[in-house]
Amino acid sequence: MEIRNADRYSFAETGFLGERVPVQVSGVSLSGDCPPPSCNYSFTDRFTITFPRGNYTVYFTGPVRENHVLASFPEPYHVKITLPSEFDVRNYFIGSMSPGAVVTEGKDGSVTVTWNSTKNAELRFYTEERVTLLTWFGQFWIIIAIVLLLPFLFTWKRQGG
Secondary structure (H helix, E strand, C coil), X not given: CEEEEEEEEECEEECCCCCEEECCCEEEEEEECCCCCCCCCEEEECCEEEEEEXXXXXXXXXXXXXXXXXXXXXXXXXXXXXXXCCEECCCCCCCEECCCCEEEECCCCCEEEEEEEEEEEEEECEEHHHHXXXXXXXXXXXXXXXXXXXXXXXXXXXXXX
């Protein structure tokens, strides 16, 4: 997560009623306007880190539920989410992205979704198995439609001819 002119970052998600719900994360690190190798930060509570005001990138690992990622911020941020090669978002029938998303594919098959300046970043991704299920579902309904239309077409041809 890239943040600009900030002195804190809270690990939280949007709850059912729009409230901020803390999220347990691990592997937190910070880089940016500080001397190498890494920036110093401290936890003010279990879910908020503080650091000297500046421009940073916050790295962390957090939970993902139901193939859905939603991030809400008090001010616009640059957001970049990289999905491993087994996930995708480009089929709009089963995946979705909030407005302003730009999708690029990596050399290793990964997919990176980027928002330049957004207060909300939402992403619903899927696996190849979901694409297969969608294909089977579509074929099933096409066959049902053909079966239901055939009697009508035979009757129509007899009446017209």
